[in-house]
Amino acid sequence: MNHFSGMTRREFARLIGTASALGVLEPQLVTMALADNKRSLNYLANRTAGAEGNWELKKIEGKVPKALNGTLIRTAPGQKETFGVPLQHLFDGDAYLSKLTFREGKVSLQARFLDTPQRVEEQQQKRMLYNEVGTLAPSLPEGYNRKYRGKNQPSVNIIRWDGRYLGLSEGGPPVEIDPNTLGYKSEWNFYGTLPGDVPFTAHPKFDPVTGEGYAYGIKRGMGLALTVFRMEKDGKLKQLYSLPQPQYFMVHDMLLSKDHLIFVMPPVWVEVAKAMSGKVAPFQALRFGDEMPTKIVILRKDGTGKPITINQPANMVFHNGNAFEKDGKLQFDSILSPDGSVLKAVGSFDAAEPVKTTPNHLTRLTVDLAKGELVSRNELEAEVEFPRFDERLGGTEARYLYTGGFNGGLSEATAIVKHDLHRRTSKKIQPAKGRTYAESVFVPQPGKISEDQGWLLTLGYDANQDQTFLEIRDAATMDFQARVWAGIHYPLGFHGNFYANVPS
Template structure:
């Protein structure tokens, strides 16, 4: 184990982070010391939040476009320690919401931990009471009832739907969030149409042609099934399918084409006896089946017909890009890994030396819909994640896809623009000691071209120990503006931009 002045690097980093958050020492000194400590940028970028509050952001390099108006709302696991218990998994931690508001070239930030009942309970008790996805809670106080239900912290994604902000965890129902204060309102079951035993995906997809959404969940208990919903414009869910499954499994994302809903389901299964035994956290009971197939499941959006199921070699997958149909063929992009190492990487976040991930590939898959057969799969680019595109082209052919790229595996994630027509890529690095998160495409107002837009990307500067927002031209990746937040908060996974907050 590596040590720094007699303590582990992990403990040293935690100590410094705490000192910085409390204002005991200057953030810059914290950043320099952390950089000296040689923890990975990825680790530093996802450490516990430095502050909550609301700020007008005045330190801006370049110019924020005056016609960029709206809100970038994001969520992230906000802490990596709960009352003395280090959280081991990248996905662990209470939801921390950040809202960046753009008005006529000015930017403000509002951010806070989401005050879920479970978080309040832990804060009042001053101890960790709930097991996280990757970290077991310590033994509970005498007489305290064991928590059989998880936290349902919506730290994965946040969307606007039916006039509400809904935070999504994929471990339970959505959580409605007050759009002004970012306070917790309640769990939301779509006017009673989301069954209590079906957790809601963190990646619903929306059909720009109809304004409807599509979503899914894995129905628990007896009747284990992949349950698929249409999110109707009246705000209610309509169940389209309930596909029985032989065992618990994991699927994190979905795709939509003009007429179809697509799932790429990795061979990840849950060791139920281990999961129910209470000796390990839920994510530790996930197993990757090297000799099991990755399943592509294709369903009609109208709820009619039989599913097409195509087995492929074992690949891990979290995220997909867009999908479209042409001449009876379904084309879609998926980020496929050749093994399950990424599960170990995210699960060993807090280790001095996390497990290394085998490179993944953004892969174009083509399916013959009439035959129900795979036509081809082509690797387009290695080592990318968090795919986004111009969502006005959801389900139709979009030429461009944007991802965060792992530049030479240096830990300084880049922004990658994939030209799917020409099969070329362009990428920009954040600069030494910085890293980028998911790039969110925002179209120029009143323009329909895919070429006319911005990328809004959170980033982290290790030396300054500070989170920033960068704006780049989507077509050229040219720098437009960098807005410094003045604080450190985790980059998290997903968020969305809304012109109407």
């Protein structure tokens, strides 16, 4: 390492990362070098994608079930540097899409950056022109007005709706993606029914009984309002509520039960004047109000009645599990952090020393709907994230919840956890040394209706191989079924979904 001694850690990591992407360094050397540089496993797993292309994946441990047919389609922030500018935030980076397609035991991978007009412009000019969520672009030549030059990169989630594949960011409208090529088609406003000043959530929820979806966004500009929509089966949005808000709150996820929609709103808001000043990136203008309540807002799905609002102590929340109604009570699971440390951790993802996070808790909340009061709040499990369940049970009582499980914080190796919400027990699959896991997606086994008869599909990263892999487990037993090696490293990202009959 002596010949690198004149470099800063950041310069060194950048050099090694670039050399790795170009294929001029052996993976083990990359791993050793980056480990020596004290980069966290989670940083390595989510750093800049190593390649774009189409591959038949032949390196498979175990056996891919022949009955598993369909495509896991995911999106992720794809790079951690833009033309020499290190990106600081975990959420920064252009959308990088991946399709893992399973056919009769065979697996193929298609992966590439999404060519949004903003990415294309930056690539052509070979400079960072647009602010990222957490990183400000450098000074630009005369003629550029950087104040409002934010990106709409659908790097958070991807769904299929109304026959379209929609990449979601929550920073703007959805982006329609060509499922054959993973190419950019256009922004999509649901046949003109999504107002231009309402960004669309990255976490719409779908009612398996009616086939309808529900979504929301905080209306920008004058008259800030939590704006709630039903995603109707004709592909249009119908506005159900517009609830005025005193601040531009950050609400990342929602829940759906038989008759209600639930928002767990942390006291996190954007200081708009600061964000608009052009002097800080949007996420640097976020505030967590320690003395302010977390608001639980419960609405009727049919758009009638008054909202129920319940104040709770200040908690940070990104994601929720499922919700259901039983004997006049509404029960739902939310992952609550006691402070805003996770915001600092994701915002300084590029820092040499990761920020420590206070453990969060998967928490079961029970509300008496008639009284509009919280009747109980029970912590089920500490240090979890990315909750998923059998979506056929969305809005009704599900026994099992699948999450990631942290081992000392966001930057460390992440486990796979299956929670039995009836017995209040959990089973944890720890990654092998040098590996970490991302979100697990449950795929029902064809012809089976029991809740956990199916597979868990979990993307992972191996630092020894410097390679991304997909692991398949039996969701009932959590037994290993197969590990499919991608042959390249690409970032794990946050969310994705499994669909049958995706064009390829």
